[in-house]
Amino acid sequence: MTSEHPNEQVNPAIEDLYGILRAIAQKQMASERPDHTLEATAVVHEAYMRITDLNDSVYVDRNHFLSVAAETIRRVLVDHARAHNAQKRSGGRGAMTIHSGVVGSSAPLDVLELDDALRRLSEQDPSYTRLVELRFFGGLSIEEAADILGIGRNTAVRRWRAARAWLRQELGDVADEDGSDDA
Numbered sequence: 651m652t653s654e655h656p657n658e659q660v661n662p663a664i665e666d667l668y669g670i671l672r673a674i675a676q677k678q679m680a681s682e683r684p685d686h687t688l689e690a691t692a693v694v695h696e697a698y699m700r701i702t703d704l705n706d707s708v709y710v711d712r713n714h715f716l717s718v719a720a721e722t723i724r725r726v727l728v729d730h731a732r733a734h735n736a737q738k739r740s741g742g743r744g745a746m747t748i749h750s751g752v753v754g755s756s757a758p759l760d761v762l763e764l765d766d767a768l769r770r771l772s773e774q775d776p777s778y779t780r781l782v783e784l785r786f787f788g789g790l791s792i793e794e795a796a797d798i799l800g801i802g803r804n805t806a807v808r809r810w811r812a813a814r815a816w817l818r819q820e821l822g823d824v825a826d827e828d829g830s831d832d833a
Contacts, residue, residue, distance in 0.1 A: 670715075671694050671697055671698055671719055675691075675693040675697070697719060700722050700726070701718060701722055717788070720787040720789075731760075759821060768783070768817075771820075777801075778809055778813040779813075781795055781799060781810055781813060782817070792807055793806075
């Protein structure tokens with residue numbers, strides 16, 4: 651992938667990570683309904699442009715990039731949902747939803763409701779919100795997320811379970827039928 655600005659050099663490390671962004675977005679969008687208004691390619695391009703447009707950004711390593719990417723993908727989905735909802739008011743479309751698995755259910759969640767809940771969670775403990783962003787929006791394993799956050803795997807598992815339980819309660823969702831904690 652090359653920069654849209656002819657005189658601008660894109661950090662080769664970021665270019666190499668474009669494929670990772672694409673895999674994250676494809677995983678994120680794979681379970682969506684066929685008529686979903688946002689495709690994985692659009693998520694990747696928007697996230698990539700936002701990340702590369704951050705002037706003077708230096709990514710220390712892959713984990714740092716993935717951390718920024720997870721937050722950026724969340725912002726892309728939320729911004730798209732807001733735009734979608736604005737169109738909905740004039741055109742009768744439904745709310746933009748995603749199949750999260752974050753709260754332990756396969757039922758679709760309203761993107762804006764999830765974002766609001768994550769903001770409330772962040773007010774209590776931002777590290778729990780970062781863990782959810784990394785796992786859900788970044789597509790990272792519990793081990794990868796723990797490494798980025800600088801915590802042990804067991805701590806990450808406990809926080810993941812607690813964050814999911816809190817979100818389940820906030821969003822009024824029920825637990826998985828199988829009781830899986832998806833660590």
